[in-house]
Amino acid sequence: MQRSDDFLGHPRGLGFLFASEMWERFSYYGMRALLVLYMVDYLLTPERMDAALGLNALKRGLETIFGPLGPQPFASQIYGLYTGLVYLAPILGGAIADRWLGRARTIVIGAALMAVGHFMMAYDRLFLIALLCIALGCGGFKPNISVQVGELYTRADARRDRAYSIFYVGINIGAFFAPLVCGTVGETIGWHYGFACAGVGMAIGLATYVIGLPSLPLEPMRGVRRAPTAQARAQFRRSLIILMLLFAPSALFWAAFEQQGNTIALWAAQSTDRGVDVFGWRAEIPVTWFQAFNPLMIFLFTPPLVSFWSRLSRAGREPSTIGKMSLGCLGVAVSYGVMALAAWTSDGGKASWLWLLAFFCVITVSELHFSPIALSLVSHVAPEGSRSALMGVWFTSMFLGNLLAGWLGSLWSSVPSVYFFLLMGALGVVGALIVEAARRPLGGLLSSRVRRRGD
Numbered sequence: 001m002q003r004s005d006d007f008l009g010h011p012r013g014l015g016f017l018f019a020s021e022m023w024e025r026f027s028y029y030g031m032r033a034l035l036v037l038y039m040v041d042y043l044l045t046p047e048r049m050d051a052a053l054g055l056n057a058l059k060r061g062l063e064t065i066f067g068p069l070g071p072q073p074f075a076s077q078i079y080g081l082y083t084g085l086v087y088l089a090p091i092l093g094g095a096i097a098d099r100w101l102g103r104a105r106t107i108v109i110g111a112a113l114m115a116v117g118h119f120m121m122a123y124d125r126l127f128l129i130a131l132l133c134i135a136l137g138c139g140g141f142k143p144n145i146s147v148q149v150g151e152l153y154t155r156a157d158a159r160r161d162r163a164y165s166i167f168y169v170g171i172n173i174g175a176f177f178a179p180l181v182c183g184t185v186g187e188t189i190g191w192h193y194g195f196a197c198a199g200v201g202m203a204i205g206l207a208t209y210v211i212g213l214p215s216l217p218l219e220p221m222r223g224v225r226r227a228p229t230a231q232a233r234a235q236f237r238r239s240l241i242i243l244m245l246l247f248a249p250s251a252l253f254w255a256a257f258e259q260q261g262n263t264i265a266l267w268a269a270q271s272t273d274r275g276v277d278v279f280g281w282r283a284e285i286p287v288t289w290f291q292a293f294n295p296l297m298i299f300l301f302t303p304p305l306v307s308f309w310s311r312l313s314r315a316g317r318e319p320s321t322i323g324k325m326s327l328g329c330l331g332v333a334v335s336y337g338v339m340a341l342a343a344w345t346s347d348g349g350k351a352s353w354l355w356l357l358a359f360f361c362v363i364t365v366s367e368l369h370f371s372p373i374a375l376s377l378v379s380h381v382a383p384e385g386s387r388s389a390l391m392g393v394w395f396t397s398m399f400l401g402n403l404l405a406g407w408l409g410s411l412w413s414s415v416p417s418v419y420f421f422l423l424m425g426a427l428g429v430v431g432a433l434i435v436e437a438a439r440r441p442l443g444g445l446l447s448s449r450v451r452r453r454g455d
Contacts, residue, residue, distance in 0.1 A: 010163055011152045016212025017145055018170035023205030024111065024141060025174035030182025030198040031134070031371065032261045033291040035082075037269065037448065038191045039075035043124060043261050048194075052127035065165060066410065072266070073410035079262050080406010082131045087228055087254075087398035089139020089331040093394030094147075102219045103144040103388060110140025111206035118199035122192040143391035145209075150387070151217040151380035160376060165306055172298035174201070175291075183288025235383040239390055242381050245438040246374070247397045249329055249431035253370055254401025255365065255408060256332045256424040260294060262409040263420070264356075267339075271417065273350040293360035305368055320379055324369045326435040331366025333428030335359050336421045343417035366428075 005013035010410040042048065062077050063069055069077065097106040117133030120126040149167050153160045178198070186194020197199060213251070265287065274285040312318040319327065342355035375396065412420060 009217070010159060010166065013152050013212065013217065015168065016151065016208060016215055017149055017152075017169055020111075020205050020209040020212065021145055021167065022121060022170040022174035023201050023208060024114065026178045026180075026181075026201035027114060027173045027174075027198040027205065027262035028138070029175040029291065029295070030136075030201060031118060031121060031177035031195055032083075033179035033183040034186040034191060034194050036075050036079055036262055036265055037287065038186070040071050040266070042191060043072055043127065046191060046238055048124065051124040053125055054128045056298045057319070058128065062119060066407075070413065072413045076262055076409030077406050078131075080403050080409060081263075082135060083134075083258060083404065084399045084402035085135040086142075087395040087402055088140045089136050090143040090392035090395035091139070092136075092140035092388070092392070094143040094388035095305065096389070097144045097388040098386060100357040103148055103325030104120075104219065106140045106214060106388075106389055107144050109210060110142075110144075111202065111209060113137030114141065115199055115202040115206060118195060118202050120350070121198070124154070139392075142387050143395055146375055147379060147382075147387045147391050148217055149159065150376075156302065160380070162306065164372045164379070165302055166284075166408040167303055168368075168375075169299045172295035175295035176299070177250055177292075178295075178444065179288040179291035183291065184286060187286055233344065234321060236386055236390075237274055238385075239381045239383060240393070242442060243323055243378065243394055243397075244391065245442055246325065247400075248436065249325065249398035249434045250370075250374065250394070251401040251404065251425040252431035252434075253332060254398045255404035256336065256403040256427045257367065258402050259404040259409060260363075262405060263412045264339075265291065265358075267417070268356060269344065269351075271343075272356060273355050274353050278352070285335040290353075290356055290360075292356065294364050295361060297364040301364055301368060305365070320443075322435060322439050324373045326432045326439075328366045328368075328373075329428045329431035329435060331426040331428070332361055333361035333432070335366060336425035338362060338420035340418050340425065343421060354396075 006012050007018075043055075044050065046132045049059075058078070059069060061075055062074070066073075066077070093106055093110060097103045113133050114137030117130045117137060118129035120133060124131075147165075149162060149163055153163065159237065178201070182201075183198040184194075185197050269287045269288045274287070276283055276285060309318050336359075338355065338359045342351040342359075343349070344362075377393075378391050378394045408420075409421070415423075
């Protein structure tokens with residue numbers, strides 16, 4: 001396949017993957033910006049609990065494990081189960097792509113499932129079914145499109161890490177506009193109209209991907225699978241060990257990070273003074289708009305951060321992949337320290353929205369040190385024929401993190417905010433300590449991997 005470098009000095013296919021992922025994230029984060037607020041303020045109120053198929057049965061099941069659940073704890077549990085399933089499903093999606101359908105077909109099916117699920121969210125009765133469709137669709141879409149980014153480059157191409165940073169900007173452009181569009185529509189016109197906007201975004205993403213298929217990497221023919229060689233099995237085991245050593249830190253990172261759409265959204269709604277003065281006119285920031293802070297800062301902070309890393313690299317001082325991930329975990333701890341300070345100084349009153357601005361600044365820098373670096377690492381260490389499956393394994397750490405985020409979020413109503421935020425910060429500290437403890441074995445495995453592949 002001819003790969004013309006006409007997208008920011010990268011293969012043309014990166015532009016289509018960038019745009020497809022941008023619209024997919026628009027749909028995902030547009031719905032997520034509304035999800036907890038929709039449940040707490042509308043769906044889980046006593047008069048509507050019977051509206052959705054299976055909702056009462058799910059509540060009874062969760063209460064046998066966690067005890068009685070009010071609307072907010074129940075909403076947080078659903079949020080955690082849903083976002084967790086989003087990151088568990090990639091194991092299935094990766095295996096289907098590697099073994100049977102190939103990446104392109106699996107991505108198309110996943111995108112179609114997500115579009116259908118978002119439109120189903122417009123109907124209360126189909127709420128749980130819609131969440132299941134979106135989660136399964138993400139499982140087909142997310143690991144495979146992430147792998148296709150890496151496959152645009154040869155193994156010796158130094159542009160790979162920068163490509164993932166560019167791809168990550170696309171993710172966050174979609175995530176930035178999502179709460180501004182879907183959130184505003186949902187808050188001002190109606191929840192279901194906001195969810196429908198997310199469905200439109202996903203349909204555009206599907207169309208973009210199909211149009212760009214001729215520019216994407218060719219896939220090997222799917223015929224009779226050969227038994228893996230001893231070397232391939234060894235490479236797979238080595239790659240799996242690398243991921244397992246980073247599994248717990250990743251889960252802890254995401255358990256804290258994913259509070260943004262859960263308890264941080266509730267803090268913004270209930271405990272934040274959202275008033276701003278604009279040329280003498282007093283306005284109030286909509287709650288869902290705070291969900292746009294993180295993605296906005298992603299594409300504001302990425303260029304200077306990448307430039308900073310480049311300068312450090314020329315001086316021989318750039319942090320290693322493992323070092324960056326450790327710093328990412330520590331940054332999460334600092335961000336929740338900011339929120340703990342906000343809760344302590346407000347003393348039960350409403351805190352200025354500037355505290356949230358500071359929180360998002362710190363947690364965004366932390367994310368840039370962790371998430372895109374981890375994607376690049378997985379793409380780099382995974383052997384041919386198992387890349388999607390191993391990307392799915394990596395996303396499973398996010399599944400556990402989101403489940404933990406949901407369970408921890410259910411404590412929000414019963415734990416003082418200061419202590420809740422300190423607990424989130426402690427997750428980041430523990431994650432960093434685990435990464436540092438694994439630094440030596442990881443360094444040996446990664447250097448061995450590089451020697452074997454001749455990168």
